């Protein structure tokens with residue numbers, strides 16, 4: 001079969017892949033050829049489509065705070081970038097992270113990191129929590145951290161569509177196919193073979209395959225500790241009014257936020273059962289046994305909630321440290337990673353796309369130094385552990 005050649009080939013066309021293509025063609029003014037290879041043009045199982053689409057500054061790693069801060073800047077520039085009709089339904093309603101005595105010190109320490117980064121996060125003692133959020137049971141809480149600005153939620157498909165269409169309008173080619181092999185010569189990735197046997201030659205190759213990023217790295221013969229891990233989202237109705245409700249993250253890890261006229265909620269599964277997965281079956285026992293009891297406890301009005309529907313998606317989970325891997329492989333220098341975001345990749349898609357575009361254009365980070373997220377730490381087994389994984 002005949003082969004085609006592109007200066008940049010991106011495997012995976014959802015939020016991260018589209019963002020790389022967008023920043024290359026817009027902010028960076030790249031004039032070379034770009035192709036995005038995507039196995040499922042409906043994006044039915046992409047993490048991007050199945051995301052809870054929330055954005056926060058409440059991380060423990062400064063680089064994560066900076067990346068999400070750029071996400072907020074990007075949201076605020078949306079109309080200037082994409083035109084007056086652009087709207088991703090951003091609700092700037094904050095996150096509220098709660099702690100009991102056991103978690104108080106960590107919450108306060110993380111808050112100091114966030115404050116040093118300029119994040120607008122207020123610590124609240126029990127009395128302030130009770131005063132500000134009257135629907136919250138506070139008797140077993142000692143501290144909360146509330147994002148007064150720069151945090152909230154938005155519509156994932158709308159953000160993704162803006163990025164993808166804008167990139168397409170600048171000539172980025174979308175190729176429908178599944179990458180099944182990658183050829184390397186002289187320490188460079190030279191071509192991608194698709195399942196139909198066609199070959200795409202590349203100048204630079206970007207891994208934007210989300211939960212499958214580890215499998216794509218394996219095609220190059222390198223290890224990447226990123227795998228699909230199931231996360232379930234439950235949609236519930238509750239008649240009681242819960243005024244000014246932010247995205248609440250309980251000390252147990254159960255989270256809940258408003259969505260439309262109802263709410264969505266979830267929790268990570270216990271570590272001993274949280275393994276690589278390929279199925280999208282909803283684990284209803286998590287709702288019955290963990291989420292609902294906790295919600296009923298923390299927000300008594302939610303005892304009477306009604307489960308309406310649910311979905312399962314896959315986190316692009318970095319088993320080393322739950323942080324992104326961004327940048328080139330040290331031995332295959334034209335193979336770039338933008339992977340392993342572990343539950344915060346949608347909000348960081350603008351910053352990750354810009355970072356990869358800068359690496360392609362300038363050979364280095366320009367706007368934000370993300371060297372700490374480089375691949376080298378994978379080889380060295382030196383985690384940059386993110387403590388606030390939700």
Ligand SMILES: Cc1cc2nc3c(=O)[nH]c(=O)nc-3n(C[C@H](O)[C@H](O)[C@H](O)COP(=O)(O)OP(=O)(O)OC[C@H]3O[C@@H](n4cnc5c(N)ncnc54)[C@H](O)[C@@H]3O)c2cc1C
Nearest residue numbers: 012014016039047048051052054179210313344345346347
């Ligand atoms: C339930 C859930 C809740 C989440 N909540 C949030 C949140 O609140 N905030 C947040 O910021 N993030 C959240 N995330 C994480 C976020 O959605 C992801 O980090 C982000 O969408 C990753 O984008 P991506 O483009 O890298 O991956 P994906 O969206 O998964 O896209 C990867 C693409 O690569 C394609 N692909 C894979 N293999 C191949 C191949 N061999 N050949 C061709 N194409 C291939 C796939 O078809 C897919 O379209 C959540 C994720 C889930 C599942």
